[in-house]
Amino acid sequence: MITLLTYPPAFGQFSGSPFCIKAAHLLKLSGQHWKRENTLDPRMMPYKKLPVIRAEDQLIADSDMIRAYLEAQGATFDEGLSELDKSTSRAFIRMAEEHIYFHIVLDRWGNDDIWPEVRDTYFASVPKLIRGMVANKIRRNLLAAMQVQGLGRFTPEQRLARLEPDLDALVTRLWQNHFLFGDRPTAADASVGPMLSAIIASPGETALASRIKENAILMGYISRVEEMLPTGGCA
Numbered sequence: 001m002i003t004l005l006t007y008p009p010a011f012g013q014f015s016g017s018p019f020c021i022k023a024a025h026l027l028k029l030s031g032q033h034w035k036r037e038n039t040l041d042p043r044m045m046p047y048k049k050l051p052v053i054r055a056e057d058q059l060i061a062d063s064d065m066i067r068a069y070l071e072a073q074g075a076t077f078d079e080g081l082s083e084l085d086k087s088t089s090r091a092f093i094r095m096a097e098e099h100i101y102f103h104i105v106l107d108r109w110g111n112d113d114i115w116p117e118v119r120d121t122y123f124a125s126v127p128k129l130i131r132g133m134v135a136n137k138i139r140r141n142l143l144a145a146m147q148v149q150g151l152g153r154f155t156p157e158q159r160l161a162r163l164e165p166d167l168d169a170l171v172t173r174l175w176q177n178h179f180l181f182g183d184r185p186t187a188a189d190a191s192v193g194p195m196l197s198a199i200i201a202s203p204g205e206t207a208l209a210s211r212i213k214e215n216a217i218l219m220g221y222i223s224r225v226e227e228m229l230p231t232g233g234c235a
């Protein structure tokens with residue numbers, strides 16, 4: 001039995017981390033038996049991040065390596081896709097994980113109005129007396145990293161403009177499909193779906209959340225991907 005080490009449910013979702021949700025989708029799609037184990041502290045993990053899976057007494061960290069492990073065990077996430085589709089899938093996954101994800105980070109960690117709720121969700125295991133100090137230090141580091149990444153220098157309006165073409169690209173693919181590559185979910189949906197749903201699940205009504213909510217195609221897609229994975233759920 002595989003164990004998914006994941007951040008706990010948050011903001012009405014399977015986990016506060018879209019990467020943990022991605023890993024859960026991959027596990028579900030792989031057909032393996034698995035269970036979840038919640039933790040709020042990734043410091044003992046190989047890259048000090050989650051998700052991680054425990055399988056056959058080894059720890060496999062990073063959602064891409066989890067995918068590779070499951071594929072080595074026989075999972076086929078992209079069955080029936082042409083080589084051309086597979087290359088497009090790779091680009092969509094990178095778009096979701098290396099661009100859309102950072103908007104979620106800024107929406108959650110960069111907004112003073114919702115910070116108390118985000119802090120008390122992500123740092124619930126830290127005693128209240130020191131929670132503010134611990135959380136604020138990590139927040140400062142993360143926001144400094146977002147300055148280096150670049151999106152942290154944009155206004156919310158500029159960020160929305162930067163995200164628009166990504167959303168358009170997704171809508172173009174979803175116009176006539178239930179999922180990004182047809183009627184069945186593939187690896188790309190495991191990455192893209194959780195990023196979009198994390199945007200609309202974040203506390204507060206951000207410009208990005210409103211933009212997605214007004215698009216019926218994106219909202220239908222988010223629901224279909226979410227339905228694949230119950231909030232608390234496993235195999």
Ligand SMILES: N[C@@H](CCC(=O)N[C@@H](CS)C(=O)NCC(=O)O)C(=O)O
Nearest residue numbers: 017018019042049050051062063064
């Ligand atoms: N490339 C990693 C990204 C995982 C990741 O960024 N996890 C975040 C939560 S969404 C994390 O654990 N961050 C803890 C930290 O940076 O201290 C993957 O695909 O698994």
